[in-house]
Amino acid sequence: MAEGGVNLAQGFPDFDPPQELKQAAIEAIETGCNQYSITFGEPDLRGAIAAKALRYNQIDYDPGSEITVTCGATEAMIATLKAIVNPGDEIIIFEPYYENYGPDAILSGARLRYVTLRPPDWRYDPSELAEVFNFNTKAIIINTPNNPTGKVFSITELEDIAKLCIQWDCLAITDEIYEHIIYDNERHISIAALEGMADRTVTINSLSKTYSVTGWRVGWALAHKNITHRIRKVHDFLTVGAPTPFQKAGVCALNLEETYYEKLQSRYTQARDRICDALLDAGFNLRSPKGAYYIMADADRLMDQLGADGADAFSLKLIHLAGIATVPGTAFYHMEEMGNNQVRFCFAKSAATLDEICLRLDKVKQMVKA
Numbered sequence: 403m404a405e406g407g408v409n410l411a412q413g414f415p416d417f418d419p420p421q422e423l424k425q426a427a428i429e430a431i432e433t434g435c436n437q438y439s440i441t442f443g444e445p446d447l448r449g450a451i452a453a454k455a456l457r458y459n460q461i462d463y464d465p466g467s468e469i470t471v472t473c474g475a476t477e478a479m480i481a482t483l484k485a486i487v488n489p490g491d492e493i494i495i496f497e498p499y500y501e502n503y504g505p506d507a508i509l510s511g512a513r514l515r516y517v518t519l520r521p522p523d524w525r526y527d528p529s530e531l532a533e534v535f536n537f538n539t540k541a542i543i544i545n546t547p548n549n550p551t552g553k554v555f556s557i558t559e560l561e562d563i564a565k566l567c568i569q570w571d572c573l574a575i576t577d578e579i580y581e582h583i584i585y586d587n588e589r590h591i592s593i594a595a596l597e598g599m600a601d602r603t604v605t606i607n608s609l610s611k612t613y614s615v616t617g618w619r620v621g622w623a624l625a626h627k628n629i630t631h632r633i634r635k636v637h638d639f640l641t642v643g644a645p646t647p648f649q650k651a652g653v654c655a656l657n658l659e660e661t662y663y664e665k666l667q668s669r670y671t672q673a674r675d676r677i678c679d680a681l682l683d684a685g686f687n688l689r690s691p692k693g694a695y696y697i698m699a700d701a702d703r704l705m706d707q708l709g710a711d712g713a714d715a716f717s718l719k720l721i722h723l724a725g726i727a728t729v730p731g732t733a734f735y736h737m738e739e740m741g742n743n744q745v746r747f748c749f750a751k752s753a754a755t756l757d758e759i760c761l762r763l764d765k766v767k768q769m770v771k772a
């Protein structure tokens with residue numbers, strides 16, 4: 403950062419993946435895995451994805467005809483939307499939403515319909531959700547655990563969404579890239595595992611967050627073979643394929659022992675607790691996230707005290723005063739004013755960076771007091 407600060411804005415870890423994954427990628431390059439793969443993914447990676455999805459998500463997809471390996475979850479989402487959207491179709495999303503879903507909808511030609519998740523616990527109003535479904539609805543996008551709110555959708559919520567998808571004969575597209583970053587004994591549930599949903603769900607995931615390799619660009623989409631057939635066509639023309647050596651290393655990642663996921667959770671739980679405490683102490687208002695590695699905090703009081711008019715001005719002030727970069731809440735809503743008192747912090751950070759952040763937040767607290 404130009405101001406010599408810490409970047410809590412973008413969602414990637416500032417620490418390395420496990421050594422064995424780095425080694426697997428090096429070995430793949432050294433043993434000749436340097437050319438195009440089969441466009442929809444290396445067979446051994448698709449096999450490993452299918453096995454893990456069955457083990458962890460209780461969903462059963464055929465690696466031969468129902469899995470597409472993509473360049474990250476990012477490509478899986480746009481390829482899916484481009485594969486399913488026809489003129490006049492509507493896509494439902496919950497807001498605040500991960501920033502890419504807006505442009506994804508524009509690029510695919512869909513009209514977006516919004517359902518608001520409200521703080522402090524980021525629930526939605528079930529009647530508001532029911533009202534946005536109609537004959538033009540093609541799909542609803544779910545992201546659980548959720549960026550930016552940290553919400554983990556409950557079984558009751560997912561069952562309600564599933565009922566509406568069945569009633570209106572539409573798809574669920576579920577982005578589950580934070581499935582292993584989850585706290586307080588919350589349980590991640592894949593909507594595709596619910597009755598009647600396997601054939602009308604596209605489940606998106608990637609190596610990026612679970613294995614701390616956001617630069618490797620390997621993701622995937624699981625869906626019934628008729629939908630997969632269309633996704634694979636779009637994917638082929640968008641990118642040809644995901645990087646071959648990182649697909650090979652992905653097999654090693656997906657076969658890691660259960661203890662890997664336990665350690666990941668414990669690392670992120672400690673980081674979450676430290677940052678939540680430091681933010682509360684500095685004067686932010688927030689609820690601890692239940693999953694993912696973001697905190698969407700209410701900065702109303704601090705904005706007043708520091709004389710910042712809205713989230714954009716406040717985020718700039720945090721950079722100048724304390725060298726802390728965040729994302730203003732306005733970035734996550736279709737009407738910016740809805741996020742004008744919120745800022746998002748990413749806490750996928752090493753212990754040393756967390757120490758630095760706590761010092762800087764304490765500086766903010768002292769400034770407000772002075």
Ligand code: PLP
Binds near residue numbers: 610
């Ligand atoms: N989906 C969500 C909800 C995200 O937060 C992100 C990255 O921050 C992505 C997708 C991007 O994933 P990938 O790196 O696999 O493209």
